[in-house]
Amino acid sequence: MPEYKYLIIGGGMTADAAVQGIRQVDPEGSIGLIGQESKPPYNRPPLSKGLWKGQRLENIWRKAAAQDATLHLGRTAVHLYPANHCVTDEQKSVYYYKKLLLATGGTPRRLSADTPGVIYFRTVEDYSQLRLLAEQRQRFAVIGGGFIGSEIAAALAMAGKQVVMVFPEQGIGARMFPSDLALFLNKFYRDKGVEVRNAEQVASVEGRDGQFVVHLKSSQSALGQTILADAVVAGLGIRPNLELAQEAGLDIANGIRVDGLLRTSRPNIYAAGDVAEFFNPALGDYLRVEHEDNANTMGEMAGRSMAGEPVFYDHLPFFYSDLFELGYEAVGRVDSRLETVADWKEPFREGVVYYLRDGRVRGALLWNVWERVEAARQLIAEAGPFRAMDLKGRLLESPQHA
Numbered sequence: 001m002p003e004y005k006y007l008i009i010g011g012g013m014t015a016d017a018a019v020q021g022i023r024q025v026d027p028e029g030s031i032g033l034i035g036q037e038s039k040p041p042y043n044r045p046p047l048s049k050g051l052w053k054g055q056r057l058e059n060i061w062r063k064a065a066a067q068d069a070t071l072h073l074g075r076t077a078v079h080l081y082p083a084n085h086c087v088t089d090e091q092k093s094v095y096y097y098k099k100l101l102l103a104t105g106g107t108p109r110r111l112s113a114d115t116p117g118v119i120y121f122r123t124v125e126d127y128s129q130l131r132l133l134a135e136q137r138q139r140f141a142v143i144g145g146g147f148i149g150s151e152i153a154a155a156l157a158m159a160g161k162q163v164v165m166v167f168p169e170q171g172i173g174a175r176m177f178p179s180d181l182a183l184f185l186n187k188f189y190r191d192k193g194v195e196v197r198n199a200e201q202v203a204s205v206e207g208r209d210g211q212f213v214v215h216l217k218s219s220q221s222a223l224g225q226t227i228l229a230d231a232v233v234a235g236l237g238i239r240p241n242l243e244l245a246q247e248a249g250l251d252i253a254n255g256i257r258v259d260g261l262l263r264t265s266r267p268n269i270y271a272a273g274d275v276a277e278f279f280n281p282a283l284g285d286y287l288r289v290e291h292e293d294n295a296n297t298m299g300e301m302a303g304r305s306m307a308g309e310p311v312f313y314d315h316l317p318f319f320y321s322d323l324f325e326l327g328y329e330a331v332g333r334v335d336s337r338l339e340t341v342a343d344w345k346e347p348f349r350e351g352v353v354y355y356l357r358d359g360r361v362r363g364a365l366l367w368n369v370w371e372r373v374e375a376a377r378q379l380i381a382e383a384g385p386f387r388a389m390d391l392k393g394r395l396l397e398s399p400q401h402a
């Protein structure tokens with residue numbers, strides 16, 4: 001029965017960053033990691049971007065956990081007993097801990113009428129499966145117009161595939177971007193050869209003779225309208241993996257609630273990454289962030305905190321994406337339901353979108369604008385009040401002119 005000073009549940013980027021964090025403070029304490037995937041921790045962002053543009057698969061693997069932790073891969077932690085300081089996996093193995101980190105991330109949402117063969121894109125295995133299909137087949141349906149759907153559609157189109165994108169919103173990325181930008185993206189994708197079926201809902205997906213038939217149900221479509229594809233990829237968002245935390249009676253809201261030291265409501269249990277919800281002082285609000293910067297920074301901080309360093313997690317994470325030759329970085333609440341103020345240098349090609357609530361900037365989208373993340377964080381921390389005219393040029397200008 002293994003017993004670790006530090007036990008980490010989850011084998012993703014947060015888990016690997018936590019091993020790094022522990023080792024910065026405690027060079028010797030034993031570290032165990034239970035990971036459901038059979039592979040050691042790796043970087044997920046290249047799966048939908050870099051690997052389709054020539055980045056090599058061998059460069060995605062992370063090193064910290066593989067070097068400094070005992071890995072229990074292909075194992076799923078199924079029960080957590082806080083009173084006994086132990087966890088059991090699906091094979092009934094027991095793991096004891098002094099400090100535990102929940103870095104369980106999220107599981108892709110599935111279509112309500114699920115069909116075998118649909119790829120709910122998240123893991124390196126999903127990538128390998130899609131890559132193989134892209135070598136053999138021609139026509140792909142991508143369900144979802146958010147982060148994953150828009151990246152995978154672009155990757156497949158750049159690989160010379162016929163791509164049909166289907167999503168219920170009016171425009172690509174409509175939950176994040178103001179509507180004119182989301183509608184511009186529909187046209188931008190169409191110009192790249194992608195068939196964009198916006199405002200369309202998928203009723204079901206049917207496997208038929210080695211292909212798939214996607215049945216649509218929106219009002220725009222006549223009953224029975226379908227899309228035929230060789231493969232179907234879905235990016236419908238994730239739901240955080242909260243089962244262990246629920247069983248252990250931890251405080252949960254939109255994720256596992258943690259304090260500034262990244263501790264949950266039970267002693268010696270920490271949480272970080274996509275699964276954790278934390279308070280951000282600049283926003284004055286709780287956040288759960290499903291992005292790389294948060295996984296890396298929060299994971300490392302959680303590791304340091306577990307090893308005894310008095311950290312305080314007040315980091316406002318940024319995130320990024322690439323859509324063909326367009327790219328962006330974003331900070332804070334990038335949510336199209338907020339008031340938005342766009343400041344374009346060149347419409348939809350280069351500019352900044354500010355997201356405001358009650359006269360304060362709550363988020364910033366830096367669209368083909370680089371090295372302004374820190375300035376955006378500072379702006380979000382400012383008390384305001386701001387009007388649209390105050391924001392013109394604020395993040396667009398280069399630092400020496402700002």
Ligand SMILES: Cc1cc2nc3c(=O)[nH]c(=O)nc-3n(C[C@H](O)[C@H](O)[C@H](O)COP(=O)(O)OP(=O)(O)OC[C@H]3O[C@@H](n4cnc5c(N)ncnc54)[C@H](O)[C@@H]3O)c2cc1C
Nearest residue numbers: 010011012013014036044045077105106273274290291292
């Ligand atoms: C294709 C793709 C592209 C992305 N691109 C970007 C990007 O460009 N920019 C950006 O900022 N972010 C991006 N992200 C998001 C970023 O990768 C995630 O925020 C990050 O991976 C979260 O890491 P995590 O370790 O918290 O969770 P996860 O990555 O979900 O890892 C959790 C791990 O824990 C395992 N696990 C869960 N429950 C258990 C259990 N009970 N027992 C054992 N193991 C368990 C899971 O199998 C999984 O391996 C992307 C994500 C994907 C999928």
